[in-house]
Amino acid sequence: MIQLEGVWRTYRVGDSVVHALRHVSLAIRRGEHVAVIGPSGSGKSTLLHVLGCLDRPTAGRYTFAGREVGTLSDEERSALRQKSIGFVFQFFHLLPRLTAVGNVELPMLFAGVPAQERRQRALAALAAVGLAPRAGHRPDQLSGGECQRVAIARAAVMSPELLLADEPTGNLDRAAAAEVMELLEAMHARGLTLVVVTHDPAIAKRARRVIQMCDGEILEDSGALADEGGRRGAERPEGAPSAPSQSGVGE
Amino acid sequence: MRARDLLLFVLGALEGHRLRTALSVAGVAIGIAAVVCLTALGEGARRYVTQEFALLGSNLLIVMPGRVETSGAAPWGGVTHDLTLADYVAVSRLRGVRKTAPLCVATETVKAGERSRPVPVLGTTAEFLEVRRLVVAAGEYLPPGDPTQGGTEMVLGPKVARELFPGASPLGQVVRAGAWRFRVTGVLAPRGRSLGFDLDDVVFIPVQTAMRMFNRRSLFRILVEAQEYGAMAVTRREVLALLAQRHRAEDVTVITQDALMTAFSSILRALTLALVGIASVSLAVAGVGIMNVMLVSVSERRSEIGLLKALGARNRQVLGAFLAEAVVLAAAGGVAGILLGFAAVRLFVNIYPTFPAVPPLWAVVLALTMSVGVGALFGVWPAQRATRLDPVAALSRR
Numbered sequence: 001m002i003q004l005e006g007v008w009r010t011y012r013v014g015d016s017v018v019h020a021l022r023h024v025s026l027a028i029r030r031g032e033h034v035a036v037i038g039p040s041g042s043g044k045s046t047l048l049h050v051l052g053c054l055d056r057p058t059a060g061r062y063t064f065a066g067r068e069v070g071t072l073s074d075e076e077r078s079a080l081r082q083k084s085i086g087f088v089f090q091f092f093h094l095l096p097r098l099t100a101v102g103n104v105e106l107p108m109l110f111a112g113v114p115a116q117e118r119r120q121r122a123l124a125a126l127a128a129v130g131l132a133p134r135a136g137h138r139p140d141q142l143s144g145g146e147c148q149r150v151a152i153a154r155a156a157v158m159s160p161e162l163l164l165a166d167e168p169t170g171n172l173d174r175a176a177a178a179e180v181m182e183l184l185e186a187m188h189a190r191g192l193t194l195v196v197v198t199h200d201p202a203i204a205k206r207a208r209r210v211i212q213m214c215d216g217e218i219l220e221d222s223g224a225l226a227d228e229g230g231r232r233g234a235e236r237p238e239g240a241p242s243a244p245s246q247s248g249v250g251e
Numbered sequence: 252m253r254a255r256d257l258l259l260f261v262l263g264a265l266e267g268h269r270l271r272t273a274l275s276v277a278g279v280a281i282g283i284a285a286v287v288c289l290t291a292l293g294e295g296a297r298r299y300v301t302q303e304f305a306l307l308g309s310n311l312l313i314v315m316p317g318r319v320e321t322s323g324a325a326p327w328g329g330v331t332h333d334l335t336l337a338d339y340v341a342v343s344r345l346r347g348v349r350k351t352a353p354l355c356v357a358t359e360t361v362k363a364g365e366r367s368r369p370v371p372v373l374g375t376t377a378e379f380l381e382v383r384r385l386v387v388a389a390g391e392y393l394p395p396g397d398p399t400q401g402g403t404e405m406v407l408g409p410k411v412a413r414e415l416f417p418g419a420s421p422l423g424q425v426v427r428a429g430a431w432r433f434r435v436t437g438v439l440a441p442r443g444r445s446l447g448f449d450l451d452d453v454v455f456i457p458v459q460t461a462m463r464m465f466n467r468r469s470l471f472r473i474l475v476e477a478q479e480y481g482a483m484a485v486t487r488r489e490v491l492a493l494l495a496q497r498h499r500a501e502d503v504t505v506i507t508q509d510a511l512m513t514a515f516s517s518i519l520r521a522l523t524l525a526l527v528g529i530a531s532v533s534l535a536v537a538g539v540g541i542m543n544v545m546l547v548s549v550s551e552r553r554s555e556i557g558l559l560k561a562l563g564a565r566n567r568q569v570l571g572a573f574l575a576e577a578v579v580l581a582a583a584g585g586v587a588g589i590l591l592g593f594a595a596v597r598l599f600v601n602i603y604p605t606f607p608a609v610p611p612l613w614a615v616v617l618a619l620t621m622s623v624g625v626g627a628l629f630g631v632w633p634a635q636r637a638t639r640l641d642p643v644a645a646l647s648r649r
Binding site: 045046049052054055074075078079080081082083087089091093095096097098102106107109110111112114115154158 | 253255256260263264266267554555557558559560561562563564565566568642643646647
């Protein structure tokens with residue numbers, strides 16, 4: 001479903017140039033559960049933003065579900081995010097003035113879903129994360145774990161194909177983190193593609209595939225080396241070289 | 252996104268920072284209230300003058316000696332003939348004339364017993380009562396009859412009557428004016444000021460007596476009420492032709508009530524517009540205030556904007572939301588300002604009941620349009636900044 005080929009993401013900070021991603025090639029199939037780990041500044045968040053079409057590669061190709069994202073207009077990328085991609089953030093990013101159900105309704109609001117349907121779907125999504133009784137609470141009346149569950153309901157309410165979670169447990173205690181991870185994994189079990197950025201090894205271990213990043217490059221990709229490597233190569237029509245970047249340890 | 256949803260979303264956002272919302276609404280409200288109040292005052296002045304003229308009678312012609320519209324080198328009044336009582340009688344016989352009254356004015360001290368008071372003395376005839384729409388409160392007005400016959404009747408304005416005969420009926424009493432003695436036949440009902448002239452503080456005597464008393468040969472004015480409003484121009488030409496023939500020169504001026512009224516009205520309308528211009532300055536200031544508030548709002552809500560974009564909100568939706576926020580702020584200010592303005596005008600009218608200060612409808616419509624326009628104009632830039640925000644940068648901050 002996702003294919004990165006030789007992707008660079010470069011920022012200019014003052015006079016110096018920062019390479020947040022250096023020649024990253026990567027393929028993620030539908031239904032995978034991938035953890036991206038690495039120290040801070042290793043480019044894992046940038047990778048997530050590129051995957052989520054919030055950021056565009058400076059160089060290289062990014063193909064999402066057969067469409068090359070680099071060629072899409074702003075408008076088309078917004079539409080793609082709206083329909084196909086859900087985000088979960090470390091700081092939840094709930095709007096404090098809205099209730100839990102109001103926050104879950106937000107993506108549908110901008111998609112033009114009628115009010116009644118919006119409310120029904122939001123309540124169903126909240127019930128799915130076990131927060132039906134908290135639907136009328138504002139974020140400041142909810143615990144961190146509950147806030148993140150609201151955020152997950154919000155990410156899931158448009159039934160996306162891809163769920164991107166950036167340090168989803170970074171601000172939670174162990175118990176809440178476990179709950180959140182169980183929810184994310186349950187959604188994955190129902191067929192959603194899940195990419196989790198974390199620096200918690202315990203969280204990373206729960207994923208079937210772990211990608212380790214450092215200095216904007218992929219150090220190690222457990223999935224790529226093992227069972228999926230061959231299939232991924234077959235998926236790629238042009239047969240772009242992916243091996244060098246993934247084995248380029250310590251370059 | 253549906254319009255109703257957008258509005259609710261925007262209202263929610265505004266409710267999120269109430270104090271800031273209230274202050275920027277207040278800024279616009281003050282500007283709009285200023286527009287409403289100042290137009291009400293300007294329009295009130297116009298109405299006041301118009302009313303005064305209407306009380307004079309709208310089909311009134313005023314004849315005065317001398318040509319006002321002198322042009323060229325000849326100094327005016329070169330060959331001015333007197334406007335005599337004979338002229339008055341001739342004018343009153345014209346076909347297009349319904350009523351006509353001569354006027355001869357001078358100030359004289361009137362005495363009743365020990366009390367004396369300098370007042371304007373108006374020499375005229377019985378028709379004056381109708382031409383000027385006056386009402387007699389007690390007794391009778393000047394007797395009808397031959398205007399060239401003098402008389403010793405006197406009619407008092409209500410204020411003069413009060414001053415000279417406090418607590419007593421002046422009817423039948425003797426009043427002295429200069430060397431002349433008069434008998435009071437009537438007292439007028441209060442009328443108030445009219446075109447700067449207090450008709451309550453005057454006395455009326457027969458015109459011929461006044462001319463003798465003041466040693467005048469010319470009348471001050473002849474007031475002519477035309478038969479019908481539509482024929483004013485015809486009547487005016489008739490009067491001019493008649494007097495030109497009698498004087499063998501065009502040496503009188505006839506002004507119509509209408510021309511005066513139109514002139515005053517347009518002057519005052521211009522004044523009102525000038526006031527609107529002044530008030531608009533405060534609106535512009537309020538607009539800058541809205542811009543400031545929206546810029547603060549955009550930078551304060553960076554993460555919200557980033558989130559909305561991450562959730563798939565289109566750039567134009569973000570633009571629309573922030574623009575709508577500015578417009579809602581301004582429109583709320585507009586409505587509040589109109590209410591505030593009306594309240595202020597009402598207060599003013601309570602204090603000065605004779606001044607017909609009413610905000611005109613066009614000013615209310617203008618004020619609302621202006622406030623919405625101000626919101627849109629000053630909201631565009633902050634809203635554009637919101638859409639240009641990079642979602643990644645906006646989301647990375649907490």
